[in-house]
Amino acid sequence: MSHRSARKVACLSLVDSEQVYARLFSRDGDTWREQVLDPEDVVQIDCGGLAIHLSLDDFYEDTGLLVASR
Template identity: 50%
Template sequence: MSHAHVHSPVDEAAYLHGEEIAASKHEFVGGEIYAMADKSERHKRIAGNLFFHLRSATRGEPCRAFMADMRRRLAGGTTYYYPNAMLVCDPADDHPLYKQSPCLIAEVLSTATVDVHGKWTAYRGLASLRYCLPVDSERLWDRVFFRDEHDAWFEQASSAEDRVDVACSGTRLALTLDDRYGDTGLLVV
């Protein structure tokens, strides 16, 4: 006779402690821990491009750029994701293990359905968030979700001529498709 495995949900403290000693990263959703898949070289290059441009724009500014090793805390600690790049401008958002008030989140997509729908649904409720950039790692495609001054969300497709103008507190930058996809083998036409 086989026995069913009973899984007990993990609490936030146990998750954070486990991540500090784990050899690989895990996301945490509703008490469940999910191992993160290893990423392709192209995925890592796109994430690096995004972080490079965010970090360059924040030098000497109060906003701080983070790459994929900084967690994003959601839903009162029941969910943690590792965005590929994040821009945080709230000086009170100073926890050393996670951030809660990003102005911009960039996600390099490995599986568009999960990343776009699942994470976008979670991210769009963040009062501080003004920009969400899901960037496909397999083809030249990306969407920009941005919130206007009336708190309404809009979606814009990007083409080779377009740029994303980001304004978070005093930090301003423009990102083109070439900025995001440079040196990846995906040519911007």
């Protein structure tokens, strides 16, 4: 089953493991929107009353990729 056909999935992020690059997919009804995350973007994830704010730096912290990409 694809994440796009799973009705309960509303948001999904795909983070590259070899370079600093991430995409965020969000559902709007039956339509999926894709956003390529820029270094200055901050993603808010709401889950069970907890709101988490993450940037690309947070996704790649302690990987060594941030140093390599700058």
